[in-house]
Amino acid sequence: MDPRHLFIDERLTGVCVYCGAHPDTRDHVPSKVLVDDPYPPELPVVGACESCNASFSLDEQYLACFLDCVICGGTDTSGLRRPNVKRILEVNPALKRRIDGSRRRQEPDYFLWEPETDRVKNVVLKLARGHAAYELYPKLEEPAVVGFVPLQTLSGAERSAFDQLATDKPELWPEIGSRAFLRALCKFPDRFEHSGDWIVVQPGRYRYAVAETGGVLVRMVLSEYLACMVSWD
Numbered sequence: 001m002d003p004r005h006l007f008i009d010e011r012l013t014g015v016c017v018y019c020g021a022h023p024d025t026r027d028h029v030p031s032k033v034l035v036d037d038p039y040p041p042e043l044p045v046v047g048a049c050e051s052c053n054a055s056f057s058l059d060e061q062y063l064a065c066f067l068d069c070v071i072c073g074g075t076d077t078s079g080l081r082r083p084n085v086k087r088i089l090e091v092n093p094a095l096k097r098r099i100d101g102s103r104r105r106q107e108p109d110y111f112l113w114e115p116e117t118d119r120v121k122n123v124v125l126k127l128a129r130g131h132a133a134y135e136l137y138p139k140l141e142e143p144a145v146v147g148f149v150p151l152q153t154l155s156g157a158e159r160s161a162f163d164q165l166a167t168d169k170p171e172l173w174p175e176i177g178s179r180a181f182l183r184a185l186c187k188f189p190d191r192f193e194h195s196g197d198w199i200v201v202q203p204g205r206y207r208y209a210v211a212e213t214g215g216v217l218v219r220m221v222l223s224e225y226l227a228c229m230v231s232w233d
């Protein structure tokens, strides 16, 4: 069976996975700004309306740039690691200044960065809705939890709970025909590497995991720095 033509796709064509409107467009999850060129082949796509598809891109661009600046310790483009972030900041001095203005000096040589949490939350929830829809089914309602935190700030126990959550839930069976179902049968000819229950879209750059836990739990790690979790009861 070609995984791009599961019958779940047919349901998805009827709905924007972000707002429930008619989907005029298709949207990559994760969006390309969060992964590096050369892009992983056949990034997952979901149905989206034009207005949703357009409405997230500035926040996604902000988050991609903010993360690389934090990880690399500055906004000077010569010191950044991700070529597409360099390109964005080189042509967008206003964004560069805005990110630079979010640095808070703690010690002479030590800074903390203050993210624009509304924008980060907007992107994290959007990504989670996209992954839930792609792996299982659309989750349009408000989630119970939207959380994100630098991976490095988690304690050892928190980190292993985050990494290993919900790996053994044999009592919860994924729906027949969903990607999660085919993965459970190991019959999903996936082009992405797996690590435990994580799907590695691009090593070091983006991984995610979706689990049915009675509700739906989506976890994502961006640039092995930002740990994100969204759950629906």
Ligand SMILES: [Zn+2]
Pocket (backbone or CB within 6 Å): 016, 017, 018, 019, 020, 021, 048, 049, 050, 051, 052, 053
């Ligand atoms: Zn929409």
